[in-house]
Amino acid sequence: MVDIADLAARESLVVAIDGPSGSGKSSVSKETARQLHAQYLDTGAMYRAATWWCLDQAINLEDKDLVVATVLDGQLEFSTSPDQEFVRVNGIDVTEDIRTERVSQAVSAVASIQQVRDHLIALQRSIIEAAPRIVAEGRDITTVVAPDANARILLTASEEARLARRGLQLSATATPMAEGAQASSYSKETLKQIVTERDKKDSATTSFTEAADGVDTVDSTELDFAQTVDAVLASVARQVTAKNR
Structure with missing residues (x-):
């Protein structure tokens, strides 16, 4: 298995991360990039x-x-x-x-x-x-933008978890997936409209709710922020190792 130091030392590394709203992909992708010096x-x-x-x-x-x-x-x-x-x-x-x-x-x-x-x-x-090394995130990175990335990941979570996380993110004093963050002031109906309705509209253009062939799935429903980052890094290491064989 390739370790993180080896990944961070690679001259070229492209990590593609897709996912629905509230899956934590932005905050997780940023931290993944930091860990990989990307x-x-x-x-x-x-x-x-x-x-x-x-x-x-x-x-x-x-x-x-x-x-x-x-x-x-x-x-x-x-x-x-x-x-x-x-x-x-x-x-x-x-x-x-x-x-x-x-x-x-x-x-x-x-x-x-x-x-x-x-x-x-x-x-x-x-x-x-x-870019020499980059983590790119969105909704069609693994399938359209960078299908040949060194590692491709679909980061997902249950609808309940995604609604809760996006509620915290939209709160004035909270950050995505933060422990102990205050409850959102947004109503459940408003959150559902922001999260699931937008996903429904966007899914008509690109698929980001199910992993395409060759794309690894990381489900963060039961994971905290640090555990999710670790799971993504482990997936990157596995995929890079497999392609180097």
Whole structure:
């Protein structure tokens, strides 16, 4: 079995992590990147940034041609450090703005347009190809963006666990999967709409609820944050070892 030090020393390493809302993939992927001394790419932030730009320009999201033109007109910049997040659109810092409920409610409408996906997937691939080591997370990384990654993982959890975690994440004082965090002020109905309804819309475009062939599944329902990171790192080590045989 390859150990973490060996993985972190590899000249080239691509880890692809997909998963539904509330599975913990962003926080787990960031920590995985830290452990592997790798860069980190949040592809979901790209779709959110594109959506923010469309909303900022006050365009009709039902006009797909106009959405595509607007997205192509936006210059997107992203940090690839797991310790320093920033997102800019045409030089405007939107790091916090893309996480608002307004963007969350609209992002599926933008992300479901194939021309938008093609544009952002090309950008994602260019970032991954330029990185010596990177952990990329999203909804179609294992199957579309980086199907040849050294390790491909579907990170999932039960709906109950995902709703609870996303509730904590959306609370003002809590962090994803944090122990002892305060209960969410969001109603169960609101959380269900944010988490499961968005997943339902997005699953019409890409599959991220079941692992494709060759993709390892990590179920974090009964795991805390540290255990989930350990499980992901173990999966990466297993897959890299198997491919080196």
